[in-house]
Amino acid sequence: MKRFFKGAICLFAVFLVFSSTKMQVRAEEESRILTGVYVEDMSLGGKTKQEARSMVEDYVDSICGMMITLVAVDGNEVQITPADLGVYWSNEEIIEEAAGIGLSGNVVQRYKAAKDLQFQNKVFELEFGVDESLVRQILTEQCSVYNLEAVDATLLREGDHFVVNGGQTGQVVDEDASVQLICDFFNHNWNRDDASLDLVVKVDEVRGTEEELAxxxxxxxxxxxxxxxxxxxxxxxxxxxxxxxxxxxxxxxxxxxxxxxxxxxxxxxxxxxxxxxxxxxxxxxxxxxxxxxxxxxxxxxxxxxxxxxxxxxxxxxxxxxxxxxxxxxxxxxxxxxxxxxxxxxxxxxxxxxxxxxxxxxxxxxxxxxxxxxxxxxxxxxxxxxxPDSEVIYTNASLPIGSVSVQSAHxxxxxxxxxxxxxxxxxxxxxxxxxxxxxVTPRTATIGVGTADPAAYEEIMAAIATNNIDHVRNVATALAAAAAPPAEGTPVEGAPASAEGAPAEGAPAPAPAPVEGAPIEEPAQ
Structure with missing residues (x-):
């Protein structure tokens, strides 16, 4: 009888060794997750770690496309997706834990873990994180547009006294509280489906009382x-x-x-x-x-x-x-x-x-x-x-006689x-x-546009002196000489137009600004 029990024990030991070796070979060569292991309602049984991870990632991607409605002030709705809020799978380590079931401990422990799954499944729950900066951005850019800002009380001076214009309270999204609300929802309450969330709205108080403004x-x-x-x-x-x-x-x-x-x-x-x-x-x-x-x-x-x-x-x-x-x-x-x-x-x-x-x-x-x-x-x-110099600019698109001067500073x-x-x-x-x-020098822009070579040479010679007043005198004389005479008014030399006006069809000289007039920095 003793010999029989010894043989049975030896046979059982051989069986365990064989089973253990077989399980180890399967874990090492095939790395398949045991039957009875789940992530939420997804069975991971028979899948490799990579296959299990890909399946869960696909699932997360799909639910991150669900419609989430944020209800802002006065019932206004903003529809976004979890992906817009930066929702992500935060406990990815559960795949490693799932794949390790039945592969750790001694032979008896591994065997027991595998047998336990036949009676009760091991279910892992997904956990999610939220990008708070994206949440806050959506609240600021999309939800706050519906805020009803308070209108502060203001004053209006009429004659020698002030009149108080009363303000009006408002309602605005409480961004800090709403960020926490959204994060808590995805961490604890999301059923992986479309959802609607009422944002936290607070009263925006009016500033200014009769007593204060008095x-x-x-x-x-x-x-x-x-x-x-x-x-x-x-x-x-x-x-x-x-x-x-x-x-x-x-x-x-x-x-x-x-x-x-x-x-x-x-x-x-x-x-x-x-x-x-x-x-x-x-x-x-x-x-x-x-x-x-x-x-x-x-x-x-x-x-x-x-x-x-x-x-x-x-x-x-x-x-x-x-x-x-x-x-x-x-x-x-x-x-x-x-x-x-x-x-x-x-x-x-x-x-x-x-x-x-x-x-x-x-x-x-x-x-x-x-x-x-x-x-x-x-x-x-x-x-x-x-300033110790003057600056003269020429402009061929302006006729001779056109002079625009800017004073020195x-x-x-x-x-x-x-x-x-x-x-x-x-x-x-x-x-x-x-x-x-x-410090800025006195400057002048001089028109040099003319079809008369002699006039051009004369104005350029004047410009070469770099003396604005001299150039202006020469330009005035050349403009007068180039102007056509008034009808019925013969003038020796080049006649001027009536009352100094340019002849019909001729370009008018640009007006010169008043030197020394107070002028400002550009508004734009």
Missing amino acids: KVKDVLGTFTTSYSTSGPSRSANVRNGCELINGTTLYPGDEFSTYEAVSPFSEANGYFMAGSYLNGQVVDSLGGGICQVSTTLYNAVLLSELEVTERHNHSMIVTYVDPSADAAIAESSGKDFKFINNTEAPIYIEGITTDDKHITFTIYGMESRDSGHQVRYESEVVSKTY IGYKANLWKVVTENGTEVSREMINSSSYK
């Missing part, structure tokens, strides 16, 4: 400049820019951008072509003159002692304020004038223009400075550089100092900014 009654600062030498187009631009800023209410901590307030520089927004600075030259651009608006506001802000966060000087000196007291805005170079309401109460910006061409900005708020506190600003010219380096006095005694002197302005 604090706005004191003049914090006011400043005026003149544009009396400006032509109709530039004058219209100054008035338009002033009107676009007038009536602005800023709450504590608000930042004001002059560029945002007065742009775009287009005819539809009330602008005309007028002189501007560009690369050391005066050119016509839509909105020319707008920098006088920003400069006037800049000085009112300085006197109000609000916090200036961005300011740029012009490329060349301007005439309506002292050096370093200007503030240019230019779309092409990204220049802006910005400031923050750093007081404890709202402020109101009043902008007015007058029939005698003056622009004034006055900033109202709650005065918290002592009555003996005074502030003034002093411009310090550090150096001047004078002195180069400056200047500082602006803030001087504070208390009860008449100076207590501080602080440099606010330092500015450099280009």
Whole structure:
């Protein structure tokens, strides 16, 4: 009997060894996942790791094309897919775990693992991650367009008093809470089908109460400049820019951008072509003159002692304020004038223009400075550089006699100092900014277009002297000689047209701009 049991044990051991060897060979040579192993409702039995991974990836790709509806403010819907939200399979390691069942441990453990699957399946659940940056981008770009922003209460100055315009509460998507909602949904609640999610919406509260806005009654600062030498187009631009800023209410901590307030520089927004600075030259651009608006506001802000966060000087000196007291805005170079309401109460910006061409900005708020506190600003010219030459350009497309002159500009380096006095005694002197302005020579563009070789030689000889005034005199004489006589008016030599007008069909000479007129940095 003992010999029988010994034989049976030996036979069983041989069987286990044989079975173990067979399972090991199958695991190593075929690497097939055991029957009874699932990922959710997908059977991985009989598949290699790569086959199982590919099957699950295909499934994930398919469900990432499902339709997810995000319900924003006022029931507005945005339809996207999980792929749009950057949903991805986050626990890919389950394939390794599935493939390892029955292949680890000793012979008995591996055998037991395989037998257990005959009675109960091993099911792995998919887990998902979400790209929060993509979620936030969709909320910002697609869902927030339906936000009903609160309308803050504002002020309107009528005569010598203020009228309060009440605001209106709004509703907006709470982006932080909605990002968390979407992530939690895909991590825990998604049934792998189409779904609809109500985004988290919060009330956007109105700023400004009657009590708060009643604090706005004191003049914090006011400043005026003149544009009396400006032509109709530039004058219209100054008035338009002033009107676009007038009536602005800023709450504590608000930042004001002059560029945002007065742009775009287009005819539809009330602008005309007028002189501007560009690369050391005066050119016509839509909105020319707008920098006088920003400069006037800049000085009112300085006197109000609000916090200036961005300011740029012009490329060349301007005439309506002292050096370093200007503030240019230019779309092409990204220049802006910005400031923050750093007081404890709202402020109101009043902008007015007058029939005698003056622009004034006055900033109202709650005065918290002592009555003996005074502030003034002093411009310090550090150096001047004078132009030492003249520049003449020729233009064959313009007729002889056409002369366009741009005045020279002195180069400056200047500082602006803030001087504070208390009860008449100076207590501080602080440099606010330092500015450099280009020196530019006097320039002229001379028309040289003519069919008369002699006239051409004469104008070119004059240009060779590099003397603008001499060239202008020669050009005037040549234009007069080339002009046809008025009908019935014989003139010795080359007759001029009636009242100096060009003959019918002849090109008119380009008008020369007024030298020294205040012209601005380009608005765009």
